[in-house]
Amino acid sequence: MVNKKAKGRVGHIVLLIVLGLLALVMFYPIYNQLVISLTGNEYIAQADGTTIIPRGITLQTYSSVLSIPKVYRGLLNSLFITAVGLVVNVVLTSMGAYVLTKRDLFGRNFFMVLIVITMIFEGGLIPDYFLMKDLHLLNRYASVIMYKAVNPYYLIILMRFFDRVPTSLIESARLDGSSEMRILFSIVIPVSVSGIATISLFYGVFHWNEYFRAMIYLTDEMKYPLQVILRELIISMEKASFVGATNYLQMSTTAVTLDFKAIKAALIIIAIVPILIFYPFVLRFYVKGRLQGAVKE
C-alpha cells in the first residue's frame, strides 16, 4: 500500500517534469529571440541559440531598429489598421448579430444561410484581388481594414452572447419608443461586455497578425503593416536580398553597424509585445470564446 502510494507520487513528479519541459519548449524559442535582441553589439557574434543570459544588455538594437523609417511606419500602420479595423468589425458584427438574434424576423433563416455559405465557400484569392481593383481600393488602407470586416464565425459567437440578454429588457425599451440603434448600443452591447471583449480580441489578433492581404493589396511600402516588413526582413534575409535594407540602415542617422540576427530578433519581439500586453485578457475571454463558438475559427 505504502509502496503504491510512493509509486504514484513518483509518477506525478515525472508528469510535472514532462509538462514543465513542454512549457519550456514552447517558451524558450521566444525567450531566445529576446536574449539576442538585448545582447550588446560587442557580444552579438557569440550569442546563439543556447545563450541564456544576454551579455552587455542594451536597448540599442530596439532604438536603432525603430529609427528605420520602414519599421516605425510599419508599426504605426499596424496600430492604425488594427484600431480602425477593430471599430469597423465590432460595430458591423454587433449590428448583424443583434438583428439575427431576433428569431421571428421575416427572412432571418435566409440571412443565416447566406452567411453560413460564406464559411464554407469563397471566391478565392484572385477574384478577391479583382474586387479590390474594381472598387479602386488597391493601395488604400480600406482594402485591408474592410477585408473580412464581418467574420461569420465571430458573428455567430456574438449571437450566442446576445441571446443571453433578457428579451424583456429589449421589449420594454421598444415600448418606451427607443430606436433599435439605441437599444443595441445602450442596452445590448453594455450588458454583453464579455462578448464584445471576446470578438474584439479575435479581430484584434487577426488584424495585428495579418500580412498577406496587406502585401498583395498595398503597393506603397510606406503603407505596409509591421508584419509585412518583418516578413521582408526575415524571409528575404535568408536569400541575401536584404542588402537593400542594409543600405537603408546605414543611411539612417542613429544606425550603428547592427547585426542582422539582432535586428530580426528585435522585430520579432516588437511584433509579439502587443499580444503579450493583452495576453491576460486573451486568456480570460479568447479561450472561453473558443468554447462558445464553432470548433474551428
Place this chain on the structure above:
Amino acid sequence: MKLKKEQLKRQLYRDRYLYLLFLPVLTFFIIWHYIPIWGARIAFQDVKYVGKNVWVGFKHFKVLFSSPVFFRVFMNTIAISAMKIFLCFPLPIILAFLLNEVRSHNYRKIVQSIIYLPHFLSWVVIAGIFISLLQAPDGVINQIIGFFGVKPISFMTSTKHIRWVFVWSEVWRSIGWDSILYIAAINNIALELYDAATVDGASRWQQAFKITLPSILPTIITVFILNLGFFMNAGFDQVFNMMNDAVINHVDIIDTYVYRIGLGKGNYSLGTAAGLFKGVIGLFLILSTDKLSRKVTGEGVW
C-alpha cells in the same frame, strides 16, 4: 391567405428599422463574399485586357489537370495535410489527459498559459523563430544534436526535413490551443463517475481509459471529422513563410500555387481554376464530413 399577407406586411413594417440596421451587414457580405464568388467565373473564361472576357468552358481545368506541376502540388497538399493530421490531431488529446492528472491547480494554470501563447503569433513571426531555431550550425536544435555528435543539418533547406519542420512547427503552435476543447470535455465529466471508480479500486490508468476516454470520444470524433473537412488547407501561411527555393518542389501546395501562378505570373484564369478546384473538393469534404458527423455523433458540424 389575405390575412397572412396582411400579417406579414405588418411584421415587415414593425421590423423596418431592424432591416435598416442589417442593410450594411448584408451589403458587406454581398460585396466582399458574393461578388468574388461570381468573380471566380474567370476560371471558365479567357481574360481579355481589351473588351469582354471570352467563355472557354473547361479549357483551363484541362490545362491544369494535364500539368505535372499541378499534380505535384496536389500530391504535396495531400501529403503535408496527412502528416499534420497524423501528429497534430492525437498530441493535444494526450496533452489534455496529462494536464488533467496534474493535482496542483496553479501549476496547471501556469503551464496552460504558456503553451497557449504560440497560437497567437503570426506565421511570419513563427517562421522567423523557427528559421533561427533550426539554423546551422548555431541554432539551438543544431547545438543540441551537435552535443550528441551529429553534424549540423540545414533543416530549412533540406528536402528530407522540411515537411517535418512544417509538422512540428504546427504542433508547437497548436498543441496547447487544440487541447482546450478536450480539457473542457474532460471537465464536463461527472465527478461521481470517478468517485465510484475509486471506491471500486480502479487505478488512474484504468480511470483514464475506462471513464475519461469514452466520455470525450464524441469530442474527439467531431474534431477529427472537422480536420478532414479542412483537409485541403495544408496551411498556406505556414508554407508561404517557411518555403524557399531549395525545397519548393516538396512543399508547394495548391494555395501557394494559386498565388504564384495567379497573382505572381498573371495567369489569372489558371490560378482561379486551381483555387476553385480546391474549393469544390473542400466543399465536398465538408458536406460529407458533416453528414458523417450527424451519423456518428448525432450532431452536425454546424
